[in-house]
Amino acid sequence: MKKTQLWTSAVALVVALLFGAGLVCLAADQSAQPQWWGKGPGKKLIDKLTVQGTVANISPANIDVQTPEGIKKFTVTPQTRVMVRGQKATIADVKVGDPVIVRFQPVPNGVPIARLIAVPKPWISGRITAINGNVITVAEMPKPVEPKPQPAAARPGAKPGMHRLPARNVQPPAQRPAPGPERQIRVTDQTKYTSRGYVGTLADLRVGYFVRAQGTLEGDQLVAEQIEFLPMVAKGTVTAIENGIITVKAVRQFTVNLQPSDKTVVWVKPRVAPNKRGTLDDVKVGSPVDVGFHPADGRPSPLLWIAVYTGM
Structure with missing residues (x-):
């Protein structure tokens, strides 16, 4: 049963790897949690x-x-x-x-x-709740519960038999479900860690990050061959580049200073052409960007990857 749960928790790994959405974070401090931003454009043909x-x-x-x-x-x-x-x-x-x-x-x-x-190979996904040595505990994240549309109430003060306002559909916001069951991922020296092209290590994983792990089952644990992780993320505009530090003003109205490294991955995303790998020279003041980074207090945040949108 557990083997089936692990497999079916997120069976669409092959399809999920095709996505490439922009991202936004809820706040600038470490307590903020990453989440997908915006609403997708609908199913692509390959998904249909x-x-x-x-x-x-x-x-x-x-x-x-x-x-x-x-x-x-x-x-x-x-x-x-x-x-x-x-x-x-x-x-x-x-x-x-x-x-x-x-x-x-x-x-x-x-x-x-x-x-x-x-x-597909067995795999699981969720939010990291603990990291103990080479064992990572994640809580599966169920999809939000979409409530059914409810008819509007009658006009205030209306009495039985009186004319009522035409009913209309009222769609309340989706309810955030409680975290799902916890699963354990065991990593080895052969485990690979990636995030949108960035190649990392176990040290890049933090409590609160989302991960997708693929590998083999051993008892109640999944021995990971590959872990794709989602760090802190933001969507915004580059407002300054000074002494190698990239400053981004996020759409959530906070500012983050980012420190690139030789491992930082740059993606160039033209409006009407295929995405391609770029360099830090492609990052300009005024560029709309998505960024993935490790939050840091009192110093620039290490920049893992940056997606630069052009032709907007």
Whole structure:
């Protein structure tokens, strides 16, 4: 059961790695927690042609996937690529109950064709609650609970039989759920730590950061091969560059001084062209940016990565 929980807690690793959203933090001090900023533009085409769930039925010619919306059926052909835990495989290696991601090709008035069937390696994600030696404890973060729209109340003072105002949908804000169950991640000398291209170490992880860990299961622990982490983040504008220190005024109306290093990763994100790696020379006063950094008191914060938006 625990093995299934670990797998299904975030089965869409392959799809999730495709995202590249801007980020914002809630405050400038260390107690602030990172979170995604803004509302996404909607599903990309690659997401619309991808289904994730659990294998409900499997045969050499077909695969049924159990999703929250019900069973999805796909045709398997000799051209269908199959990956099981990072290795090339065949349809015979996919078992009922496996978490699965299916990328498909629509067929008019027919069953979609599976182009890729991927059983991901076990992985978990959540917010770090403790770091003890080589063991990291994380609390899984459930999605916010979206309440159902409620009809508006009758006009104040209205009596039975009197004309009522037309009902309208009132959508209260999403409720923040309590943290989910805690999981343990064990790291080794071979574990890799990354954050949007930045390559780090165990020392880069802090309580409160979000992580996604992928690896193998040993008992109740996941032995991590790869950990992607989200440090403190901000979205804003570069207001000054002096003596190598980059000053950013965040949209949340605080200012942060950032200290780049030779490990800092720079991304250039043109409005109408593909993203590309850049250098610190691409960072200019007035540039809109997203930044990932370690918060620091009384000194500039170490800058892990910076995304520079151009052509805005």
